[in-house]
Amino acid sequence: MSDAQVEVRNLQIDVATPGGGRKAIVSDISFEIPKGEVLALIGESGSGKTTIALSLMGHSRFGAHIAADVIRVGEHRIDTLDDRGLASLRGRRISYIAQSAAAAFNPSRTIMAQVIEPLLVHKLATRKEAETRAIELFRSLALPSPDTIGARYPHQVSGGQLQRLMAAMALITKPELVILDEPTTALDVTTQVEVLKTFKRAIAEVGATAVYVSHDLAVVAQVADRIVVLKDGRMCESGPAATVLEAPADDYTRSLLAAGNRTHDMPEAVAGAVKLEVRDILAGYGRIRDGRPAIPVLSDVGFTLERGAAIGVIGESGSGKSTLARVIAGILPAASGSIVLDGQELAPAMDNRSREDLRRIQFVFQNADTALNPAHTVGETLARPLAFYHGLKGADAEARVDELLDLIHLPREMASRRSAELSGGQKQRVNLARALAADPEVLICDEVTSALDTVVGEAILQLIDDLRRNLGIATVFISHDISTVHAFCDKLLVLYSGTAVELAARADFTGAAHHPYTRLLVDSVPQMDRGWLDRQVSEQATSLADLRLIPGLCRFAPRCPVAIAGTCDVLPPPYRTEGTLTVLCHHPIDALTKEDVIA
Amino acid sequence: MISRIASGVRTMPLSGQIGFGLVVFWLLAAVFGPVVAPYSVGAFVDDEVFAGLSASFPLGTDYLGRDVLSRVLWGARYTVFIALAAAMLAVFIGTSFALLASLRGGWTDELISRAMDTLISIPSKIFALVLVAAFGSSLGLLLVITAITYVPGNFRIARALAMNLVALDFVQVARARGEGPVHLATREILPNMIHPLLADMGLRFVFIVLLLSGLSFLGLGVQPPHADLGSLVRENLTGLTEGALAIIVPAIAIATLTVGANLLIDALQKGGRS
Numbered sequence: 001m002s003d004a005q006v007e008v009r010n011l012q013i014d015v016a017t018p019g020g021g022r023k024a025i026v027s028d029i030s031f032e033i034p035k036g037e038v039l040a041l042i043g044e045s046g047s048g049k050t051t052i053a054l055s056l057m058g059h060s061r062f063g064a065h066i067a068a069d070v071i072r073v074g075e076h077r078i079d080t081l082d083d084r085g086l087a088s089l090r091g092r093r094i095s096y097i098a099q100s101a102a103a104a105f106n107p108s109r110t111i112m113a114q115v116i117e118p119l120l121v122h123k124l125a126t127r128k129e130a131e132t133r134a135i136e137l138f139r140s141l142a143l144p145s146p147d148t149i150g151a152r153y154p155h156q157v158s159g160g161q162l163q164r165l166m167a168a169m170a171l172i173t174k175p176e177l178v179i180l181d182e183p184t185t186a187l188d189v190t191t192q193v194e195v196l197k198t199f200k201r202a203i204a205e206v207g208a209t210a211v212y213v214s215h216d217l218a219v220v221a222q223v224a225d226r227i228v229v230l231k232d233g234r235m236c237e238s239g240p241a242a243t244v245l246e247a248p249a250d251d252y253t254r255s256l257l258a259a260g261n262r263t264h265d266m267p268e269a270v271a272g273a274v275k276l277e278v279r280d281i282l283a284g285y286g287r288i289r290d291g292r293p294a295i296p297v298l299s300d301v302g303f304t305l306e307r308g309a310a311i312g313v314i315g316e317s318g319s320g321k322s323t324l325a326r327v328i329a330g331i332l333p334a335a336s337g338s339i340v341l342d343g344q345e346l347a348p349a350m351d352n353r354s355r356e357d358l359r360r361i362q363f364v365f366q367n368a369d370t371a372l373n374p375a376h377t378v379g380e381t382l383a384r385p386l387a388f389y390h391g392l393k394g395a396d397a398e399a400r401v402d403e404l405l406d407l408i409h410l411p412r413e414m415a416s417r418r419s420a421e422l423s424g425g426q427k428q429r430v431n432l433a434r435a436l437a438a439d440p441e442v443l444i445c446d447e448v449t450s451a452l453d454t455v456v457g458e459a460i461l462q463l464i465d466d467l468r469r470n471l472g473i474a475t476v477f478i479s480h481d482i483s484t485v486h487a488f489c490d491k492l493l494v495l496y497s498g499t500a501v502e503l504a505a506r507a508d509f510t511g512a513a514h515h516p517y518t519r520l521l522v523d524s525v526p527q528m529d530r531g532w533l534d535r536q537v538s539e540q541a542t543s544l545a546d547l548r549l550i551p552g553l554c555r556f557a558p559r560c561p562v563a564i565a566g567t568c569d570v571l572p573p574p575y576r577t578e579g580t581l582t583v584l585c586h587h588p589i590d591a592l593t594k595e596d597v598i599a
Numbered sequence: 600m601i602s603r604i605a606s607g608v609r610t611m612p613l614s615g616q617i618g619f620g621l622v623v624f625w626l627l628a629a630v631f632g633p634v635v636a637p638y639s640v641g642a643f644v645d646d647e648v649f650a651g652l653s654a655s656f657p658l659g660t661d662y663l664g665r666d667v668l669s670r671v672l673w674g675a676r677y678t679v680f681i682a683l684a685a686a687m688l689a690v691f692i693g694t695s696f697a698l699l700a701s702l703r704g705g706w707t708d709e710l711i712s713r714a715m716d717t718l719i720s721i722p723s724k725i726f727a728l729v730l731v732a733a734f735g736s737s738l739g740l741l742l743v744i745t746a747i748t749y750v751p752g753n754f755r756i757a758r759a760l761a762m763n764l765v766a767l768d769f770v771q772v773a774r775a776r777g778e779g780p781v782h783l784a785t786r787e788i789l790p791n792m793i794h795p796l797l798a799d800m801g802l803r804f805v806f807i808v809l810l811l812s813g814l815s816f817l818g819l820g821v822q823p824p825h826a827d828l829g830s831l832v833r834e835n836l837t838g839l840t841e842g843a844l845a846i847i848v849p850a851i852a853i854a855t856l857t858v859g860a861n862l863l864i865d866a867l868q869k870g871g872r873s
Binding site: 350 | 773787
């Protein structure tokens with residue numbers, strides 16, 4: 001027995017197969033974690049990383065069987081404990097932070113009741129003591145109004161706050177081992193920085209050992225002391241974080257690192273005739289009165305897009321980027337403003353657009369799992385737009401389906417499969433091919449890679465990039481990831497709270513001048529460099545914190561590090577244009593370079 | 600068509616094959632039963648009531664001394680045809696309205712849903728009484744009454760299923776493509792709810808058998824001397840104490856018919872899922 005806090009020897013987990021046999025989904029896993037260190041389990045979906053992490057609690061999904069020479073946490077032998085023994089450990093000595101805090105909290109109970117539950121269940125404290133300890137934790141997790149936040153319900157706090165509250169629930173029993181399962185994957189990049197920092201600090205304060213499950217090497221680089229790289233349920237590589245990240249021994253680790261450090265050679269920007277023009281869009285939800293919707297989401301958003309060019313639309317969740325995509329496609333009619341395709345204005349609502357107009361603008365939905373009808377085969381899915389828009393039937397349609405499958409690099413036999421038989425990446429390719437079947441002139445891609453693994457997502461992006469250049473399709477690329485947009489787009493539109501704060505051409509991406517919000521987004525993307533997180537200064541709420549409700553004023557001002565008191569809280573900001581760069585800010589463009597802002 | 604059914608049945612689990620066998624047996628009995636029945640349905644053929652097995656009465660006699668085999672064969676015709684047809688009709692009508700309500704939403708949905716609520720609030724037996732009093736009992740009327748009684752229940756289930764599907768992206772995709780409501784309903788939505796709907800139809804079928812026998816008991820259903828399977832059980836209830844075949848045989852008939860139908864539907868459902 002080693003003196004490490006957590007020890008796993010020869011772990012194997014198998015599941016029953018329909019044929020009656022058993023298949024190993026995880027095998028030959030061994031690692032140790034010294035007390036107080038963080039071990040990262042890294043791999044793509046299906047690599048077994050969550051399965052391994054859960055086995056440390058003695059839990060496996062139904063029908064799976066855990067076998068190991070040793071699974072030890074502290075003095076407890078997880079592999080030999082019975083159910084009652086495991087139950088006494090879970091939530092007390094070993095706790096778990098799930099990926100989606102929103103799904104892990106019960107919406108009908110207050111946050112406090114749920115956070116202190118582990119203490120009460122294991123009878124470790126009275127309700128009074130438990131609440132005091134919870135409030136201390138809220139404070140150390142940097143939650144706003146720690147004394148009263150517990151009285152709220154889960155829907156009354158933001159996603160990042162909920163994720164931190166989940167950490168409070170996990171840490172309240174001062175566990176020996178904390179398992180974090182992709183805790184920041186669902187968060188916006190700016191929120192992720194804060195959550196990562198507080199997690200790191202809180203775990204160190206409690207003195208817990210941690211297992212961090214993630215697919216994102218850059219995030220792992222910030223928090224992990226040791227890394228285990230997994231592929232198909234086996235260990236590719238393991239070792240101290242610095243060694244794995246800086247001198248990887250395994251080819252697979254190198255390919256993961258390469259996908260993170262993008263070295264995409266960007267061909268020349270495309271500059272053809274203007275294909276799509278979006279002008280002064282005002283849109284939202286609810287009844288439209290006097291040209292204004294009851295709940296406005298977008299105001300005064302516009303851009304132009306050339307044939308074969310790509311524009312990246314970025315922003316945090318709630319910034320209105322998906323709404324913009326829906327407005328262009330006509331799914332959500334704009335209250336005012338116009339969408340002009342080849343110089344001809346389109347009807348705002350898709351019901352009033354001709355079939356030909358609908359064909360010219362195609363939409364690729366974010367989630368290929370729900371965007372493909374499970375009852376249809378790939379062939380049927382692709383054949384429908386061919387029949388609907390082009391009247392292709394029979395052998396002609398089959399030939400075109402084969403061509404489309406070639407175009408998206410899928411074997412032709414796939415035509416007879418249903419979506420349940422496809423992998424995530426294959427589904428997204430079919431989703432894309434269905435849009436291409438219409439021969440679109442404008443392609444709207446809404447977060448098409450956010451549900452995919454890094455390597456798979458990179459391949460899809462590359463494919464879209466090739467297709468739009470070769471077929472001359474103007475592409476609107478919605479994303480929350482600014483590095484993706486930088487690598488694949490000719491233009492950039494930054495949305496904040498429904499307003500366009502920056503519109504930039506490729507040449508400006510690497511330039512010094514940016515809107516303060518764009519800069520925040522860029523700075524929030526984790527770097528592979530291990531000290532990156534510690535260098536990030538916490539976002540400071542400025543003195544202008546209560547401006548949001550006053551229309552016309554800069555909505556970013558409450559979070560802006562360079563907000564000017566007496567100006568930003570009084571006057572609406574002007575659009576400032578210099579060359580191809582337009583910024584909505586009180587600062588002149590040449591004052592927005594990084595050095596000036598700091599000075 | 601026949602070869603597709605045959606290959607489908609071959610790949611089914613055993614329970615499904617048993618279900619298929621039972622359903623086919625009762626369908627054949629319903630079609631050909633009255634032709635092969637040894638006696639006329641209302642003929643008093645024996646002095647002894649609740650007689651046991653014999654060469655001339657293979658399944659004994661009932662409480663009035665009529666041949667049980669002949670009555671069950673006739674009864675199967677009523678039960679299978681009315682219950683099956685009514686279940687299918689109820690599911691067809693309920694699901695059509697549900698698809699319309701979910702696709703249109705708003706006022707259309709509100710109007711249809713409240714109309715269905717109104718229908719639920721009328722007790723089925725009173726409803727039947729009024730209609731039978733107005734038009735006189737006939738097979739067609741029984742079919743309509745039993746179908747209408749079970750339309751709202753099916754509508755509720757189908758609407759809930761369809762509402763979940765309408766919100767999914769693939770329906771949005773089809774809408775954004777410009778597809779009309781018929782395509783949306785029959786191609787995009789219906790295929791994804793067909794299996795729970797079939798299961799629902801199996802359940803309705805059993806309920807309709809019960810409702811039919813209830814109506815017959817009140818004299819509103821199949822008119823004597825004819826009787827459906829449920830009525831056969833009811834009219835021979837006095838034979839229960841002596842374990843008369845006259846009550847056991849129609850009970851077994853109902854059981855095998857409903858269990859068979861549900862086994863078959865379950866097997867279809869599992870086949871569709873994998």
